[in-house]
Amino acid sequence: MVNELPLRERKKLRTREALVETALELFSDKGFCEVTLDELVGAVEVSKRTFFRTFASKEDVALAPEKELWAAYSARIEAHPLNGPLLTVLEDTLFAAVADMADGWERRFRTSRALADRTPALTAHSLGHCAEVTDAVVRSVVDRRPDSSADELRMRLLLELMLAAWRCALKEWVSTPGAPGRDALRARTRAALDAIPDVAKLVSSGTGAGAGTGTGAGTGAGCATAE
Numbered sequence: 001m002v003n004e005l006p007l008r009e010r011k012k013l014r015t016r017e018a019l020v021e022t023a024l025e026l027f028s029d030k031g032f033c034e035v036t037l038d039e040l041v042g043a044v045e046v047s048k049r050t051f052f053r054t055f056a057s058k059e060d061v062a063l064a065p066e067k068e069l070w071a072a073y074s075a076r077i078e079a080h081p082l083n084g085p086l087l088t089v090l091e092d093t094l095f096a097a098v099a100d101m102a103d104g105w106e107r108r109f110r111t112s113r114a115l116a117d118r119t120p121a122l123t124a125h126s127l128g129h130c131a132e133v134t135d136a137v138v139r140s141v142v143d144r145r146p147d148s149s150a151d152e153l154r155m156r157l158l159l160e161l162m163l164a165a166w167r168c169a170l171k172e173w174v175s176t177p178g179a180p181g182r183d184a185l186r187a188r189t190r191a192a193l194d195a196i197p198d199v200a201k202l203v204s205s206g207t208g209a210g211a212g213t214g215t216g217a218g219t220g221a222g223c224a225t226a227e
Contacts, residue, residue, distance in 0.1 A: 021108070032062060073093060
């Protein structure tokens with residue numbers, strides 16, 4: 001609980017929250033590239049030194065809600081015993097990480113994602129961060145589950161498949177009119193994840209004239225799952 005933290009840590013947390021809230025408001029109103037770092041720290045009344053003790057860059061503060069989620073996700077994966085089907089473990093961990101987020105996170109996350117969708121610099125930064133998280137999660141799972149079902153290729157494909165479903169859900173959630181909350185995000189994510197088995201069937205069954213003709217489709221073709 002926040003109130004149980006030492007005073008110094010509570011102050012740091014309040015400064016971080018103020019920087020994120022103000023940054024998202026300014027970036028959304030004026031544009032990410034148009035807002036200077038001087039303008040941001042001036043609005044929050046902190047120094048650049050304080051800013052850089054908290055965030056590495058403007059991109060970092062703009063994507064803070066996303067990074068908070070994946071930090072919680074990675075921590076849970078590290079602590080998870082990894083029992084049962086791996087896709088179920090990955091999905092359950094994602095829902096648990098979303099549930100762990102602080103009050104108001106979904107509003108900040110929605111604003112951040114909408115901003116990233118129209119800002120190429122943030123899109124590139126988000127993809128780079130996603131790649132880093134993917135690499136870390138794959139290494140963690142493969143190192144702790146050395147059976148043949150968790151080799152690096154299959155594990156990476158599995159995680160990528162889950163992430164693809166997550167991105168589809170996010171796109172629908174962000175574009176929904178009004179202010180859909182965390183329950184709506186969970187529902188859209190669940191629907192996207194539930195579609196994965198049907199996608200796998202499309203891969204293994206093949207369609208059209210090319211099915212079963214030596215192109216890798218049809219009976220005997222491998223079916224790797226992912227995002």
